[in-house]
Amino acid sequence: MNYRHAFHAGNFADLVKHAGLLRLMATLTKAPGPLTVIDTHAGRGLYDLSGAEAQRSGEAEAGIAQLMKAADLPAAFGPLRAAVNKLNNSGPTKLYPGSPRLIADTLRKKDSYIACELRGEEHAALRMALKGRTGVETLCADGYETAVSRCPPKGAVLVLIDPPFERPDDYTRIVATLKAIGRRNRDAVVMIWLPIKDLQTFDHFLNEAQDTGIGPLLVGECRMRPLNDPMKMNGCALVTARAPADFAASMEEMCRWTAQTLGQNGQGRVSTLS
Ligand code: SAM
Numbered sequence: 001m002n003y004r005h006a007f008h009a010g011n012f013a014d015l016v017k018h019a020g021l022l023r024l025m026a027t028l029t030k031a032p033g034p035l036t037v038i039d040t041h042a043g044r045g046l047y048d049l050s051g052a053e054a055q056r057s058g059e060a061e062a063g064i065a066q067l068m069k070a071a072d073l074p075a076a077f078g079p080l081r082a083a084v085n086k087l088n089n090s091g092p093t094k095l096y097p098g099s100p101r102l103i104a105d106t107l108r109k110k111d112s113y114i115a116c117e118l119r120g121e122e123h124a125a126l127r128m129a130l131k132g133r134t135g136v137e138t139l140c141a142d143g144y145e146t147a148v149s150r151c152p153p154k155g156a157v158l159v160l161i162d163p164p165f166e167r168p169d170d171y172t173r174i175v176a177t178l179k180a181i182g183r184r185n186r187d188a189v190v191m192i193w194l195p196i197k198d199l200q201t202f203d204h205f206l207n208e209a210q211d212t213g214i215g216p217l218l219v220g221e222c223r224m225r226p227l228n229d230p231m232k233m234n235g236c237a238l239v240t241a242r243a244p245a246d247f248a249a250s251m252e253e254m255c256r257w258t259a260q261t262l263g264q265n266g267q268g269r270v271s272t273l274s
Contacts, residue, residue, distance in 0.1 A: 001119055003164035009047035010060035010096040012262045013236040015067055015080065016222050017193045018102055019254045020238050020247075021160060022079040024191060025106040027244045028158055034110040035156045037103050040143025040177070041163050042115035044122045045100035045129030049093060060096060066262055068093050074253040099160055100126060104133050111135055114150055116143035144173045148180040157181075157188040165195055175208045178241060182214030190214070190241040196223060198230035202237065206273060209239060216274040218243040220251035224263035235259065235266070248272070 008014065028035050049060045064084060067077060083102060087095050097105075100115045107113055112135045117123040123140040130136050139146060147159050159181055163170045174192055181188050192209075196202055209217055223235035240247065248270055255268030 001164075001166065003166050004053060004122075005043040005098065005164075006047055006051060006053035007057040008059050009054060009098065010049060010064035010093075011057075012063045012222065012224060012258050013193070013195070013233075014096075015063055015077070016220070016236060016238060016254050016258055017162065018097070018099065019077050019080045020191065020220070020240070020251060021099060021102055022083065022106065023076060023247060023250045024158060024189065024240070024244070025103065026079065027246065028156055028189065029106060029108055029111065031156055033156055034112070035108075035158065036152055037107070037111070037113045038147045038150060038157070038159045039099050039103060039113070039115045040147045040159065040161045042100045042117045042126055042138070042143075043098045044117070044125035045098045045115070046125075047096045047098060049096055060093075062262060064093055064096055070261065072257075072261075074257050076250040076253040077257070098129070099162065100130055100138075103160075104130055104136055107135055109135070113137070114139065114146065116141050116146045118142060144177045147177055148184065151181050151184050151188060153185055155185075155187070157185050159188060159190045160193075161190065162193040171201075171205050171208070175205070175212060178209060178214055179212040182212055182241065187242070189243065192239045192241075194237045194239060195233045196221065196227070196235035196237055197233060199227060206239070209241075210273050214241045216243075216272050217241050218248055218251065218270065218272055220255045220268075220270050222255040222259045222263075222266070222268050224259055224266045226265060235263075
């Protein structure tokens, strides 16, 4: 396990993922019953953009730094910009929130959140980032297994699956987890982040995900450049099972703006697979 999200925090892919996450949280926390959120791959929760990793990669500079100063930002990014501003006391963007901080800051008293992080060092930082929060549990454990074993059989659930894709079995484990959660809780909403490198891998995953029967699947694609080089991360996708009705329009705004503003001949699109 070599992956360190500190190199990538605040990049274009985080913008789409985190704006999408906040949009889902806003809708799901409107319902009267309690919400359980499970984050299978949580990371360290909070990122220092002045640190060596972010400075070396330059990804946050090309991502969140551009978003924070954009004059034409679509409404769908409003909650993310507000969260980043709040974290930095409306000053320069030195800190960037990972999914754990965004989720924890949006929970109501009746809601609960389980954050899984397998790497010991990252988990220790995650615990610090979420210290003192009520309704929040961090586990140094496998996120795929935990999502299935801790998913309540009834009630509102949101599962975020955001692996590093370092291992060849990530795709098959996502599909198995999606299937198991779909069976365990008929209402669970599952959001999966994926890299787009080549269309063969992406389409194969979508077919397998569709075969789980959990649908409908809302597929938001943010293609940052034409897919000419399969060795590069040419874009990213958010695949959401059982997305709320109002999610597609926001997803389209986020994918389009990111691809067109931060990409090179980029394209954003949204489709539904039932
Ligand atoms: N979701 C985070 C966010 O948006 O801020 C970023 C997560 S990062 C892409 C993936 C993380 O998953 C890494 O910190 C890695 O150590 C961790 N990881 C890898 N395999 C895991 C597994 N099987 N279960 C839990 N965490 C895992």
